[in-house]
Amino acid sequence: MLSVDSDRRRRPTLDTVAAAVGVSRATVSNAYNRPDQLSSSLRERILETARSLGYAGPDPVARSLATRSSAAVGFMLPQGLSGAFSDPALSIVLDGLASTVDGHDHSLVLMPGDATGGPRPSIVTRTQADVMVAYSLPDSAPAFEAVAARGLPLVVIDQPVLPNSARVEVQDYLGASLAASLLLGLGHSSFGILTFSLHPDGVSGPVSFERRSAAPFRVSRDRLGGYLDTLEKGGVKPDNVPVWEARGSDRELGRLGARWLLTRTPRPSALLCASDQLAFGCLRAARDLGLTVPRDISVVGFDDVPEAAYSDPPLTTVRQPLADKGRRAGELALKLLAGGRPPRPTRLDVSLVERASTAPRT
Amino acid sequence: MLSVDSDRRRRPTLDTVAAAVGVSRATVSNAYNRPDQLSSSLRERILETARSLGYAGPDPVARSLATRSSAAVGFMLPQGLSGAFSDPALSIVLDGLASTVDGHDHSLVLMPGDATGGPRPSIVTRTQADVMVAYSLPDSAPAFEAVAARGLPLVVIDQPVLPNSARVEVQDYLGASLAASLLLGLGHSSFGILTFSLHPDGVSGPVSFERRSAAPFRVSRDRLGGYLDTLEKGGVKPDNVPVWEARGSDRELGRLGARWLLTRTPRPSALLCASDQLAFGCLRAARDLGLTVPRDISVVGFDDVPEAAYSDPPLTTVRQPLADKGRRAGELALKLLAGGRPPRPTRLDVSLVERASTAPRT
DNA sequence: CAGCATGACTGAAGCGCTTCAGCCATGCCA
DNA sequence: TGGCATGGCTGAAGCGCTTCAGTCATGCTG
Numbered sequence: 084m085l086s087v088d089s090d091r092r093r094r095p096t097l098d099t100v101a102a103a104v105g106v107s108r109a110t111v112s113n114a115y116n117r118p119d120q121l122s123s124s125l126r127e128r129i130l131e132t133a134r135s136l137g138y139a140g141p142d143p144v145a146r147s148l149a150t151r152s153s154a155a156v157g158f159m160l161p162q163g164l165s166g167a168f169s170d171p172a173l174s175i176v177l178d179g180l181a182s183t184v185d186g187h188d189h190s191l192v193l194m195p196g197d198a199t200g201g202p203r204p205s206i207v208t209r210t211q212a213d214v215m216v217a218y219s220l221p222d223s224a225p226a227f228e229a230v231a232a233r234g235l236p237l238v239v240i241d242q243p244v245l246p247n248s249a250r251v252e253v254q255d256y257l258g259a260s261l262a263a264s265l266l267l268g269l270g271h272s273s274f275g276i277l278t279f280s281l282h283p284d285g286v287s288g289p290v291s292f293e294r295r296s297a298a299p300f301r302v303s304r305d306r307l308g309g310y311l312d313t314l315e316k317g318g319v320k321p322d323n324v325p326v327w328e329a330r331g332s333d334r335e336l337g338r339l340g341a342r343w344l345l346t347r348t349p350r351p352s353a354l355l356c357a358s359d360q361l362a363f364g365c366l367r368a369a370r371d372l373g374l375t376v377p378r379d380i381s382v383v384g385f386d387d388v389p390e391a392a393y394s395d396p397p398l399t400t401v402r403q404p405l406a407d408k409g410r411r412a413g414e415l416a417l418k419l420l421a422g423g424r425p426p427r428p429t430r431l432d433v434s435l436v437e438r439a440s441t442a443p444r445t
Numbered sequence: 446m447l448s449v450d451s452d453r454r455r456r457p458t459l460d461t462v463a464a465a466v467g468v469s470r471a472t473v474s475n476a477y478n479r480p481d482q483l484s485s486s487l488r489e490r491i492l493e494t495a496r497s498l499g500y501a502g503p504d505p506v507a508r509s510l511a512t513r514s515s516a517a518v519g520f521m522l523p524q525g526l527s528g529a530f531s532d533p534a535l536s537i538v539l540d541g542l543a544s545t546v547d548g549h550d551h552s553l554v555l556m557p558g559d560a561t562g563g564p565r566p567s568i569v570t571r572t573q574a575d576v577m578v579a580y581s582l583p584d585s586a587p588a589f590e591a592v593a594a595r596g597l598p599l600v601v602i603d604q605p606v607l608p609n610s611a612r613v614e615v616q617d618y619l620g621a622s623l624a625a626s627l628l629l630g631l632g633h634s635s636f637g638i639l640t641f642s643l644h645p646d647g648v649s650g651p652v653s654f655e656r657r658s659a660a661p662f663r664v665s666r667d668r669l670g671g672y673l674d675t676l677e678k679g680g681v682k683p684d685n686v687p688v689w690e691a692r693g694s695d696r697e698l699g700r701l702g703a704r705w706l707l708t709r710t711p712r713p714s715a716l717l718c719a720s721d722q723l724a725f726g727c728l729r730a731a732r733d734l735g736l737t738v739p740r741d742i743s744v745v746g747f748d749d750v751p752e753a754a755y756s757d758p759p760l761t762t763v764r765q766p767l768a769d770k771g772r773r774a775g776e777l778a779l780k781l782l783a784g785g786r787p788p789r790p791t792r793l794d795v796s797l798v799e800r801a802s803t804a805p806r807t
Numbered sequence: 808c809a810g811c812a813t814g815a816c817t818g819a820a821g822c823g824c825t826t827c828a829g830c831c832a833t834g835c836c837a
Numbered sequence: 838t839g840g841c842a843t844g845g846c847t848g849a850a851g852c853g854c855t856t857c858a859g860t861c862a863t864g865c866t867g
Contacts, residue, residue, distance in 0.1 A: 139594040143573045144509045145853035165540035178527035211505045232501040507823035
């Protein structure tokens, strides 16, 4: 049976319908796109005929070519899908973005990253999208050149800072400072820090000074910097603060890192984490070691994902407006699409949410 | 400065490059797509000129129109993005799929669902993709009609059973039976069941018989059926088994449901869950209530996500090969794209993984 | 009743690319 | 030396649609 193949080949087009109804192709097009351009009776007749012919509406690709707009936004991720989505923060941001662009009949094309910290240039070149959104890509991602070469508008979430792109980000450094200050205020003086990737190389482990200062991931760099600088101002030497880098932001990796941090000598009495997921891992690691949070160890996270309110104990963390971040990025994308120039960066507020995972040093 | 707009308008095309080099458009096209059709020196010259002209390669949309292939696979989800991705199982499946199609230079278009349990038909109609993948959509999803109307090949993951589509699914019923048998074998006789959505209406709560039997989500139906039928064979009347439906598969919703289940009279000594996420919620709920797993309560999950091995206690669960599921779906999509007929459904094996969240009834 | 705005529809020019049937040298073999 | 395969390139026909400048009745105004 070859009928399937030939069915697919010989699908009806606008012309088929036009001929069947006895009108011009333009009229059929108008029936779909500009109902006000023809009498509603004729429109009805056209739609009816189309249906009976098995015509499902204007072909999206042809329409895109004619309108020079593919009605899609490309979303560039720093890593593969499963890694990326192990952090619920991304899901929330993406959901905010999707609902915004979806309301404007745009679809979302996912572009997974690889070891370069972003999608391969060839992917970027071939993806049908008329605006790109970068989510927390390293400064060095080759994907950006490809975007520029295509002349596509770009909105950047979190990082990097790029000329001629719209940007939305949060006050990571400030948020981290707030968290560190809180802990200092509670009398802590011995700390450990748990961060997610500083480099896109997929390495987990203790962080050297060089590795830290050369980090291409701004978010990690800022949060880490916020923690360390503030501690230093509080009299804690950065050299005495062990830092563990997890190669992703999920709780198992957090648990692993926390286990290392909590077995340093002297043992930290407070752990600062770059994300809630990592913090959840700390809670687990503490329990594994027979330590009680917050009595023995204080833990703070970053993000304030919904679950932070329900962990055991509820997590003290830095709140960032994740859904807003996505929505705002969506609006910016739409705006650039409409020909707008990139406005000044949107900087979203962070705030400290004190729950039960922090306590005065005993 | 209008230059941005006109820049975007006046981008170089194949013709621009052809004219600059002094060859025909076909030759430039060949330079990109069929290197063997021209001398490598000419090809070099063309590529070089293109670069200097700021030509980023053939326009993806135009190319798609000419080749009648959009090189994209559409992924239809039963719900919005954040809801969908709160279950890590989806991320893993999607990752498997993405890496498969990505290797063949296809991209992935996400189509979020709404309260109908799938993407709106208008989205389906307008999305540029030449094969659709449905992930656990209800039988009733209107999205399917739209797919059929466009004549697009379809691969269905998990459900529903649709004529003329490729399908990959797991032995949900069998898996559930295994889990229930294990618990029966351990001497349990008082059970509670925690399932995710039976209907796409976003309702959480105790499940009536009607609601259960009319459930449009096959996976929930099968797992629930596997549990209940097996229990019944083991002498436990289904009427005596409380069932809670969570409107999604995340641990907070699981915790909520488990709290309800664990406060029934008599209190169940074993909880059967439709997913690991829900099971994690049970572990939490048990702890909240001062109960110890598995001494007071046995808990089993479904999926065997990576974290199941590291929960406290490690989770007894039904393993399904998630990454394989995604990969297989990707291969099927590619095969249909190549003109193949839908093969017989792929049915992946499940197996019981016994860890430490189950114990004999005390 | 001339003049004109209005509504309903059409013709044709693209959008940027792929592909395939040639065409033309060139080199090789017998 | 004639015949033929081969490599390298081109011309032109689409792919299916949007859009815009018209054309042509029709009805309304003065």
